[in-house]
Amino acid sequence: MAKTAKTTAMMEQYQKIKDQYPDAFLFYRIGDFYELFNDDAVKGAQLLELTLTARNHNAEYPIPMCGVPHHSAQNYIDTLVDQGYKVAICEQVEDPKLAKGMVKREVVQLVTPGTQTDNHADTAKVNNYLTGIVQDDAKSQLGLAYIELSTGELKACLLDSTTAVLNEVMNLNSKEVVVAADDLSEVTEQLAKLGILVSHAKATPVANERLLANLRSPLLQRAGELLLNYVTETQKRSLAHIQPAVQYQPNSFLRLDHNSQYNLELTKNIRTGKKAGTLLGVLDETKTAMGGRKLKQWLDRPLLQQEQIETRQRLVETLLDHYYERNELREALVQVYDLERLAGRIAFGGVNGRDLMQLAASLAQIPKVKHVLDELETPDFNELYQRLDDLHDVQELIETAIVPEPPISVTEGGVIKSGYNEKLDQYRDAMQNGKKWLADLEAQERDATGINNLKIKYNRVFGYFIEVSKVNLNKLPEDRYERVQTLTNAERFTTPELQEKERIIMEAQEKSQSLEYELFTQVRDQIKQEIPRVQQLASGIASLDVLQSFANVSERHQFVKPTFNQEQRLQIKNGRHPVVETVLGAQEYVPNSIEMDPETQVLLITGPNMSGKSTYMRQLALIVILAQMGCFVPAEAAELPIFDQIFTRIGAADDLISGKSTFMVEMKEANQALQLATENSLILLDELGRGTSTYDGVALAQAIIEYIHNRIHAKTLFSTHYHELTDLDQQLKHLQNIHVGAMEKDGQLVFLHKIMPGPADKSYGINVAKLAGLPDSLLDRAQTVLDHLEAENSQQLTNQVHQTGSVQSEEQTPAAESAATEEQLELLAPLSPQKPARTSKLNATEQQLVKEIKQTDLMGKTPLELMNLVYQWQQKLRKE
Numbered sequence: 003m004a005k006t007a008k009t010t011a012m013m014e015q016y017q018k019i020k021d022q023y024p025d026a027f028l029f030y031r032i033g034d035f036y037e038l039f040n041d042d043a044v045k046g047a048q049l050l051e052l053t054l055t056a057r058n059h060n061a062e063y064p065i066p067m068c069g070v071p072h073h074s075a076q077n078y079i080d081t082l083v084d085q086g087y088k089v090a091i092c093e094q095v096e097d098p099k100l101a102k103g104m105v106k107r108e109v110v111q112l113v114t115p116g117t118q119t120d121n122h123a124d125t126a127k128v129n130n131y132l133t134g135i136v137q138d139d140a141k142s143q144l145g146l147a148y149i150e151l152s153t154g155e156l157k158a159c160l161l162d163s164t165t166a167v168l169n170e171v172m173n174l175n176s177k178e179v180v181v182a183a184d185d186l187s188e189v190t191e192q193l194a195k196l197g198i199l200v201s202h203a204k205a206t207p208v209a210n211e212r213l214l215a216n217l218r219s220p221l222l223q224r225a226g227e228l229l230l231n232y233v234t235e236t237q238k239r240s241l242a243h244i245q246p247a248v249q250y251q252p253n254s255f256l257r258l259d260h261n262s263q264y265n266l267e268l269t270k271n272i273r274t275g276k277k278a279g280t281l282l283g284v285l286d287e288t289k290t291a292m293g294g295r296k297l298k299q300w301l302d303r304p305l306l307q308q309e310q311i312e313t314r315q316r317l318v319e320t321l322l323d324h325y326y327e328r329n330e331l332r333e334a335l336v337q338v339y340d341l342e343r344l345a346g347r348i349a350f351g352g353v354n355g356r357d358l359m360q361l362a363a364s365l366a367q368i369p370k371v372k373h374v375l376d377e378l379e380t381p382d383f384n385e386l387y388q389r390l391d392d393l394h395d396v397q398e399l400i401e402t403a404i405v406p407e408p409p410i411s412v413t414e415g416g417v418i419k420s421g422y423n424e425k426l427d428q429y430r431d432a433m434q435n436g437k438k439w440l441a442d443l444e445a446q447e448r449d450a451t452g453i454n455n456l457k458i459k460y461n462r463v464f465g466y467f468i469e470v471s472k473v474n475l476n477k478l479p480e481d482r483y484e485r486v487q488t489l490t491n492a493e494r495f496t497t498p499e500l501q502e503k504e505r506i507i508m509e510a511q512e513k514s515q516s517l518e519y520e521l522f523t524q525v526r527d528q529i530k531q532e533i534p535r536v537q538q539l540a541s542g543i544a545s546l547d548v549l550q551s552f553a554n555v556s557e558r559h560q561f562v563k564p565t566f567n568q569e570q571r572l573q574i575k576n577g578r579h580p581v582v583e584t585v586l587g588a589q590e591y592v593p594n595s596i597e598m599d600p601e602t603q604v605l606l607i608t609g610p611n612m613s614g615k616s617t618y619m620r621q622l623a624l625i626v627i628l629a630q631m632g633c634f635v636p637a638e639a640a641e642l643p644i645f646d647q648i649f650t651r652i653g654a655a656d657d658l659i660s661g662k663s664t665f666m667v668e669m670k671e672a673n674q675a676l677q678l679a680t681e682n683s684l685i686l687l688d689e690l691g692r693g694t695s696t697y698d699g700v701a702l703a704q705a706i707i708e709y710i711h712n713r714i715h716a717k718t719l720f721s722t723h724y725h726e727l728t729d730l731d732q733q734l735k736h737l738q739n740i741h742v743g744a745m746e747k748d749g750q751l752v753f754l755h756k757i758m759p760g761p762a763d764k765s766y767g768i769n770v771a772k773l774a775g776l777p778d779s780l781l782d783r784a785q786t787v788l789d790h791l792e793a794e795n796s797q798q799l800t801n802q803v804h805q806t807g808s809v810q811s812e813e814q815t816p817a818a819e820s821a822a823t824e825e826q827l828e829l830l831a832p833l834s835p836q837k838p839a840r841t842s843k844l845n846a847t848e849q850q851l852v853k854e855i856k857q858t859d860l861m862g863k864t865p866l867e868l869m870n871l872v873y874q875w876q877q878k879l880r881k882e
Contacts, residue, residue: 011104013039013057013065019092019109026088026112029079035069036091043068049085050078076120079113086177086199089113112236115199116178119152119346126340127286127294129153133176134229135167136205137186138221144189147225147247148174151233153295153342154243154349154537156213158222159250164188170252171198172260173302180232182224203232210244217247243349243533253646256304256630261671262650266623267581268301281624284580285633287554289335292342292540293547300548304630308566308644314549314632315563316382321553322634327374328550334370335547337363341540345533353526355408355417361529361536362400368392368539371546389542391535403525412522415515423521429514436507440466443500453477458500466504467494552633559583561634564625570643570681572598572717578636579621580628592755593637596622602738604711607721608728608762609742614755615721616652618742619686622719623648626684643717645684649675652688665694672706681715688721700724711736728761732877851875 009017012032016039020028027046029036038046039057043066047054056064070078079089091113096106116132133148144167147158161167167189171179178199181190190200205228208214214226226247233241264272271279277286282301288294305311321328339360347353348361372390375383408417420427444458453474460466464486470478471492483495555561559580576593583591592614598605607615625635629642651671668690675685690703703724710718711734731737741762742755858871 015104015107019090019107023088023090023109023112026090027082028090028092028109029070029075030092031072031094031107032069034072036072036075037067037069039065039067041066046082049087050081080118080120080122083113083115083118086115086197088115088199109238111238114178114201114236116176116180116201117151117233117236119343119350126291127288127298129155129175129295129298131174131176132178132180132229132233133171133174134180134203134225134232135171135186135189136182136221136224136228143221145219145221145225146170147222147229148176149229149233149244151237152346153292154245154346156226156229156245156247157250158217158225158247159252160219160222161252164192166252168192168196169259172196173258173263180228182228201232203228203235206231208234210241212246213244214247217249219249222247222249237350239350240530241349242530243345243537245534245537254306256306256627256645257647258627259649259674261674262623262648263302265650265652266620266627266648268627269298279581279585281581281627284559284584285551285555287551287558288547289332289550290338290543290547291340292544293335293551295342296544297548297551300631301627304627305632306630306644306646311566311630311632311644313382314552315634317386317549318552318556318632318634319563320378320380320382321550322556324378325557327377328553331371331374331546331550332554334367334374335543335550337367338543339364341536341543345536345540348526348530348536349533351526354410354412355404355522356410358400358404358525358529359406359408362397362404365393365397368543371543386542386546389538391539393532393535393539396529396532396536399525399528403521413515413519415511415518418518418521423517426514426517426521429510429517432510433507433514436503436510439503440507443503451477451479451482459494464494464496465508466500467496468500469494552631556634559636561628561636562639564629564635564637564640564642566629566642566644568643570600570717571641572596572643573639573641574622574625574635574637575639576637577621577625577640579617580624580636582617582621583636594618594621594755594757596757598717601736603715603736604707604718604720604734604738606707606727606730606737606739606761607719607741607757608723608725608739609721610762614742616688618757619650619652619688619719619721623650623684623686643682645682645717646680647678647683648686649679649683650686650688651675651690652686669702676706676709676714679710679714679716683714683716685710685714685716685718685720687718689723690720696724700726703727704730707737708734725761847878851878 016028016030019030020039020042027038027042029038031037043054046052047066047068050068050070052068052070055067057067058064075091079091082089089112090109091111092107093110094105095108095110098105114132116130118130129150130152131148131150133146136145137143138145142162144161144164145158146161146167147156149156159170161170171193176198178201179190179193180201180203182203182205193200205224208227208230210230213230214223217223217226230241230244233244258266258268263269267280269277269280269282271277271283273279277283282298285301286294286297288297305314321331341361341364344353344357344361344364347357368390369392372387372392375387375390403418403422405417405419418426420430440458444456447458447468448454448456451470451474453470455471455474457469458466459469467486468483469492475493483497485493486496487494574596576595578591578593594614596605596618607618609615625637625640626642626645626648628635629640630644649671651668672687672690675683675687679685687706690699690706694702703720703722704727707718707720707727707730710716710720715736728739731739738759739761740757740759743758855875
C-alpha cells in the first residue's frame, strides 16, 4: 500500500480486503464505479488503457487510482481474465443509508481464467475447463478432474505419468489448473512454460458429497474435492447446476496426443490459430451453442466400440435419407437457446427476465423436435427421444409470470405480468390512479390560476412539486402554495394534498418493486429445482444437433458411410482431404486411394516436395477420425479397422520454449509413437531425419522403419526423400513402396498429385526450387553441383571396392554408426536391440563374395555396371 500522511477508514477497509486477495486485481465498489488503487491501479491502467489519477493529490504520498463504471465493468474484467489474471469483485453489502460509519464491503466473486462464465458470441461454442490435479503418496499415479462452470460438467480420470497429464490439460485447452500442494513441481513448471495459470486449493471433504459418489478411486475423490472447494471459495454463490462427476479413461476413446491434434489441425489452424481451415470448421453446421460444444467433444474423443460407432452411423443415415424432416429439425433448433448455460445462470442467481423468456422460447420448440423424430418412424432415435423432456410446466410458469418483453433489470419493476399476483395489481392500480390524480390536479390548478404552463414534476430530492415560471408568479393567489425551491427562471411549490398523494404513490411504487423482485426470485427458485431436467434436455438436443450436422455435411460434401473389419484391412477408394477439398473445390482436388491388406504394415512414400505426400497422410488420419466419430467420410468407399491411437509427425517446428530444435522435436514425437503404439495404432511420419547429416538421417529413418515393422506391426505411412530407403521392400516383407506422381514437360515439373505404386525415380528438388522462382543462374549452378556430387559419389564407390575388395551397406558404415549424437542415441536407446559383437571369421557366402571381388576387373567396367555388381553382392549379404 502506498504511504500517506494519514490512512483513511475507507483505505484501511480496502487494504484489509486486498490483503486477502494479493494475486488478484481488486475491483472495489464506490458508488457507481469500481475503483483500483496502488499497484492494481498502475498495472490496471496500463492493461485496460485507463487514465491513471491519484487519491489525496496534496498528500506527501498520493495514492494511484483508476476506475471503471459498474455498468460496463464486465468488459474490463473479461480483458484482464483473458490475459491470465484474477479479478476480485468487491461490492457494498449494506444500504449506505442504514450504515453506521463505513459501508460494509465484501468480495462477492473471484473471477479467474478457469471460472469465467460470461457467454459471448465468439465463445458460445467453446468450453472453458478448469482442471484439478492431485498425486498419490507413492507418486506413481495422478488424478485429474475438470469442470465447466457455465454448464456444470464434471469429469475425472486416472493417469500414470506427467506427460499424460500435460497432454490431457492441453487437449482440454485449460487456461487454469488447480493443485493441492507443491509436490507437483514438475507439472506446474511445465504448465507455467505453456502460459497456463496455476492456482492452489485444499483437497478436503466437500459439503455436497453426492456429486463425487460416482468416483470409485480415492485419488479421484481428492481431485474432485480440490476442484469443488476451489470453485466454492472463488464463486461464493449457488452451484446447484453442477452435475454428478463422471469417471472416464482416455484409453476408452481413440487417443490423439496434443501434438497429433495440432499437426492434423483438428480444431485450430496452425497458421492463424482460428477454427477456419480445420476439420471442426468443415463439420460444424450445428444450430445451437451446446451442439457446437458437443461436436468438439466428439471430435476430441472418437469412439472405439464398433457397436457405438454404428449406432451413430444409423442415426446419421436416417437423417441423411429424410431431407425435409432434417430441414424441419434444423429450423426448430435455430430457435433453441443455450439451455446448459441458462441452467448455470439460474443456479448462480444471475438470471434475468429475458433469460427466462429465452428458456420458455426454447422449450416451445421441443414438441416440434419430437414431432420430427416421430415422422422418421425408426426405433433408432428412441434413446434420444426419451431425453427430450419438453418441461411444459416450466414453460407455462414462465409465460404466466413474466412479461413477453421484460427489462434487463429485475429490481426496478416491469418484469411480472399483470394478473399474476393480486397484491402487485393493487399497488400498480394505486400508482396508475395516483398518476391520473396528478394529471387532473395539474389541469385543475391551471384553470384556477390561469397559468397555462403550470406543471407538476418529480425529482428524487423534492419528490412531486408544482413549478411556476417567474413571469407568472404574480398570477398566483396569496398563500395558495408552499414554496420548496427557487430557481433562476421558476419557483417550485407543494401543497399538503400533493404531499399526501406523493406518499401514497411512492409507497405503492416502492412496495410494487420490492414485491416484483420477490415474485421473480420465487419463479427463479421454482425453475432452479428443475435444473437436472433442463440439463438432460440440453444433452439430448446437443447430440441431435451434432447428428444433423453430420448428415448435412455428408450430403453437402458427398461423404459415404464407412464399414469396419477386424482383420486390419484398410481400403479407401478415392479418398479426399475434407479441409483441402473445401478450400480448393471438388473440381480441383485430386482424390487418392489407400490400400493396405492385413499383411501390409508400412507404406513408404516418396515424391517431390509440394506434391501432396503430407496431404495424403493427413487425409487418412482425418478419414479415420471421422469414421470413429460416427460420421460419414470423404471417399467413394471405405473399409477400415478400428484404431486405438493415432500418432503423427508432420511438418517442421521448433519448440523454443523448451529449447528443442526441429530435429529434437521430431525425435521426441517419433519416440512417443514408438513407445506407446500398438499393432492397432496408426502412425504417420513425415520426412523424419531432417536437421542432421544425410548419413545420420538415413540411418535413423531406416532404424525407425525397421523397428515399427519388426516390433510394433502398426499401420504406418512413412514419407521420405531418402531414396536409399526404397530398397527396404527387399528386406521387409510387410513394407510397400508408393510414390506421388510427377513428370517433366518442356523442362517444367508437373505435379500429378496421384499416388502410384513403386518408388519415385528422383527427388526433383531443383525443379521445385525453380517453381519457387529462384534465379536461373542459381539453379544452373545447383544442377552443376548436383551432377558433380553424383559423379563423385559413384567414383568413391568404385574406389572403395577397388581398394578394399568389399563394400559396406549404408547402415553398416562406421560413419553412419558413429555420427549419431548422444541426444539421438539416448532417444533411440530403448528402440535398438543389442547387436552381437562382430567376428572376424567369414562364413561361406562372404568368402565366396571376397573371391568374386578379387577376380573382378573393376577398372574395365562402367560405373553403372559396378553399381549393379555392388547391389548383387549386397543382396547376397542381406539374405545371409
